[in-house]
Amino acid sequence: MRAAGGRRTAGLIAAAALALLAGCGKGGDEHKRPDPTVGYVVVQPAAVPVQTQLGGRTVAFATSEVRPQVSGVIRARLFAEGGTVRQGEPLFQIDSSLYRAAVNQASANLEAARAGAEAATVKAERFRPLADMEAISRQQYTDALAQARQARAAVAQTGAALETARINLRYTTVPAPISGRIGRSLFTTGALVNANQADALAVIQQVDPIYVDVQQSSAELLALKRALAGGGVSAGSATVHLALEDGSEYPLAGIVQFSEMMVNEATGTITLRARFPNPEGLLLPGMFVQARFDQAVNPAAYILPDSALMRDIGGDAFVFVVAKGNKAERRKVTADRTLNADWVVTAGLNPGDRVIVQGVAALKHGMTVKPVPASSPERLKPPTSAGGAGAAGAAGRG
CATH class of the missing domain: 1.10.287.470 (Helix hairpin bin)
Structure with missing residues (x-):
């Protein structure tokens, strides 16, 4: 009898263990991992400027070297070095x-x-x-x-x-040929000057307005002209903005005046000249600056935030879009430049595509996702009481 009772007890324990395993397997199916939630934006083509940034240097609007037209001894200097002079203002007095x-x-x-x-x-x-x-x-x-x-x-x-x-x-009274800022005097009182001398008495530079000369590769300019001729882009604005040597922005905008008609054989570049107002004299001749201007406008480009675009090992850009059946589709795109903090995509997207911009880190091609508009408020669900109920049931069974 004792042996039979032991066998029945062992059988009950085995049955309970199998029931527990079956229950655990069923619970695993009920708590299957949900599809990841991703944020997307609907893209539409827009007119995006083709912005060009080129380095250049400031050049005085006008420069005049003050020279004597008669010979004699300088009796007086009539200007303050480094100051502003007006056209016709006397600068030097020669013995008369x-x-x-x-x-x-x-x-x-x-x-x-x-x-x-x-x-x-x-x-x-x-x-x-x-x-x-x-x-x-x-x-x-x-x-x-x-x-x-x-x-x-x-x-x-x-x-x-x-x-x-x-x-x-x-x-014998040497006047200022132009208005502008005058530098130091290169001859002092008592110096003998003559009408045919090579050295100037002083130099005057007009810096309001002021020119900025920038260099652009002839290959880039040729590609731009071909794009304009092909109709892919339209002509841009002639407005130019400057970034100074310390990284700050120059507050006033300039205008492109012209481009030279010949290529520099040594550098393979073409000089473009812009004119800027300079009422405060902040820009001085010879300063290095960065000029930004819109040489053309692409009428069918797409703007994407930086978080949406990734690159593979080969450097090719790609994004994920929400395809049919809420599948994540990897799409190769062309993104060669930026506009402020965003990428400009010129190929690979279609109007109305839902591009994933949030939650892209763990995505794979063909993965099922739960798409929501980007930056939607997250809804937190209260935790389920399944665990608590199970624990209570277990306690009751105990």
């Missing part, structure tokens, strides 16, 4: 004593020439009636007329000499 004397001499010569011309003219007029009466020969009268004309020519010559002397006297 010799030139003032030349003016006086030319003036006296003119008076003498006028007197001689007056006498010659009167003489010719007196000879005319005498020649008519044949009191004198016609040759004498002709000579008197010639002398009068020569005297009048001498008056014109001495008048021109007087004007030249006055101009030279005026040049």
Whole structure:
């Protein structure tokens, strides 16, 4: 009897163990892992500017080297070095004593020439009636007329000499050829200068407005022209924005003026020139800057956030889109550039595609997902009481 009771007890224990295993297997099926929730955005084509960023340097709008036009000793410097000067403002004073004397001499010569011309003219007029009466020969009268004309020519010559002397006297005051910022004086008071010297007295630069010259590869410009001719893109804006050497943004926008008609053989680049207002004088000639402008506009591009785009080992870009049956489909795309913090996709997408932008890290091609609009608020469900009920049942069975 004791042996039979033991066998029945062992059989009950085995049956309970099998029932427990069956119950555990059924519970595993009921708690199958759910499909991952992903956030998506619906993409539509938009006109996206083809932005170009090129390095360049600032160039003065106008530059003038101040040079003397007469020789002499500098008596005074009449400007503040590094300041702003106006066109026509006196900058240097050259010793004018010799030139003032030349003016006086030319003036006296003119008076003498006028007197001689007056006498010659009167003489010719007196000879005319005498020649008519044949009191004198016609040759004498002709000579008197010639002398009068020569005297009048001498008056014109001495008048021109007087004007030249006055101009030279005026040049002893060296004026500013243009308005702008003037640098340091390269000659001091007491220095001897001459009209044919190679060195400038000072340099004036006009920096408002100011030019920015940038270099673009001729290959890039050729590709852009082909795209414009093919109709894939349209012409962009001529507005230019600058980033300064310290990374800050220049607050005022400029305009592209022109591009050169020849390629630099040494660098293979073409120079583009933009003009910027510079009322505060923040931009100085020779500064290195980064110029950004829209050379063209792509009318059918897609903008995607950085989180949506990934690259494979070969560097090719791809995204995941929600396909039929809520399947994650891996799609190869073309994304060669960015716009601010987003990627610009020019091939691989269609209007209305649902591109996954959230929860892409663990996705695989063909995986079933639960798509929701990106940045949707997460709904937290309260924990199920299955575990608690099971524990209570187990306790009751115990």
